[in-house]
Amino acid sequence: MELTKEQISALLGWYRENKRDLPWRKNNTPYETWISEIMLQQTRVEAVKERFVLFLKELPTVQDLSNCEDDRLMKLWEGMGYYSRARNLKKCAQEVVANYEGKLPDDPALLRKLPGIGPYTAGAISAIAYGTKAAAVDGNVLRILTRYFDDYSDINKDATKRQYEAVIETYYKENTLSKEDISDLTQAFMELGAIVCLPNGEPLCDRCPWKDQCKAKREGHLSEIPNKKTKIERPVVLKTVFVVMDETSVYLTKRPHKGLLADMYEFYAVDHSVPDEEVKGLMEEVFGTVRSVRKLPSSKHIFSHLEWHMDAYEVTVESLRDTGEGIVILKEELKDYAVPSAYQAYLKLYR
Numbered sequence: 001m002e003l004t005k006e007q008i009s010a011l012l013g014w015y016r017e018n019k020r021d022l023p024w025r026k027n028n029t030p031y032e033t034w035i036s037e038i039m040l041q042q043t044r045v046e047a048v049k050e051r052f053v054l055f056l057k058e059l060p061t062v063q064d065l066s067n068c069e070d071d072r073l074m075k076l077w078e079g080m081g082y083y084s085r086a087r088n089l090k091k092c093a094q095e096v097v098a099n100y101e102g103k104l105p106d107d108p109a110l111l112r113k114l115p116g117i118g119p120y121t122a123g124a125i126s127a128i129a130y131g132t133k134a135a136a137v138d139g140n141v142l143r144i145l146t147r148y149f150d151d152y153s154d155i156n157k158d159a160t161k162r163q164y165e166a167v168i169e170t171y172y173k174e175n176t177l178s179k180e181d182i183s184d185l186t187q188a189f190m191e192l193g194a195i196v197c198l199p200n201g202e203p204l205c206d207r208c209p210w211k212d213q214c215k216a217k218r219e220g221h222l223s224e225i226p227n228k229k230t231k232i233e234r235p236v237v238l239k240t241v242f243v244v245m246d247e248t249s250v251y252l253t254k255r256p257h258k259g260l261l262a263d264m265y266e267f268y269a270v271d272h273s274v275p276d277e278e279v280k281g282l283m284e285e286v287f288g289t290v291r292s293v294r295k296l297p298s299s300k301h302i303f304s305h306l307e308w309h310m311d312a313y314e315v316t317v318e319s320l321r322d323t324g325e326g327i328v329i330l331k332e333e334l335k336d337y338a339v340p341s342a343y344q345a346y347l348k349l350y351r
């Protein structure tokens with residue numbers, strides 16, 4: 001399996017003509033590349049675009065990020081989910097300030113040692129921002145190349161990933177490429193995977209620079225490749241969410257300092273299902289006299305490793321009191337608190 005000069009040159013030409021105008025592509029600085037790569041890990045490009053611009057406006061340098069208050073950082077990250085990414089960004093920024101004078105290193109081996117930076121992100125930062133000859137192989141690259149080579153290897157296996165890293169590194173070793181070529185080529189794979197060789201549904205092969213050589217296309221194997229034998233099964237947590245309020249205020253609790261969604265604010269919730277007829281009694285035990293209970297629509301939130309299936313109730317009480325576990329805030333202040341997007345179905349009713 002090897003990449004050819006013609007193939008790479010066709011991909012580079014295609015990218016330079018067709019790339020989308022995305023805010024992090026304007027300068028390709030190490031800081032901007034790093035922030036965008038972390039944001040894009042589990043969030044759609046459209047959702048990241050606006051967030052990225054706002055983040056850079058508020059925190060334009062590694063130093064600013066390293067000094068950012070946790071609550072402000074969570075607020076800037078709100079809506080993108082996977083908040084541990086934001087916490088690792090700050091930890092990483094602090095290490096970069098302490099050990100690298102505020103400048104991300106260009107060596108992927110050093111980048112990999114920093115919090116929140118795995119092999120793919122290290123390869124992407126060093127290749128895109130510095131033009132280092134480093135492979136950045138993610139699901140996009142695996143989908144494109146297994147299709148191109150008509151390869152049925154399981155793309156969820158590390159061995160497959162390593163195999164394609166070697167294919168790209170071998171090409172780098174045997175060919176002369178400018179820093180700009182390496183940067184563009186790394187982004188070209190991402191772009192081809194995002195807008196042509198699509199992850200869900202039919203790839204748009206007519207628009208692909210490799211359409212005449214792609215082996216899976218020629219053999220009619222596109223519905224079978226990429227092959228993902230290892231299916232991810234997520235445990236389901238049943239939750240009951242209570243939006244507890246009185247006339248002017250609403251009640252929030254802060255999640256524990258460690259673990260899922262650490263330090264974020266959320267509505268009062270229990271990790272089990274509560275029958276309708278028990279809601280009023282349960283709420284009166286915690287919050288005193290209940291004026292009304294209204295059932296809200298059920299919702300679901302999927303994390304990478306588990307799912308929340310939520311039932312929810314709006315509970316209006318006589319007067320909200322401090323239970324010692326949470327905070328009582330004015331309803332209009334709800335927009336100022338970082339509440340995870342897992343609660344989006346309920347947040348949007350009250351913000």
Ligand code: SF4
Binds near residue numbers: 212222
């Ligand atoms: S020809 Fe089609 S399947 Fe093959 S790499 Fe291009 S878009 Fe993907």
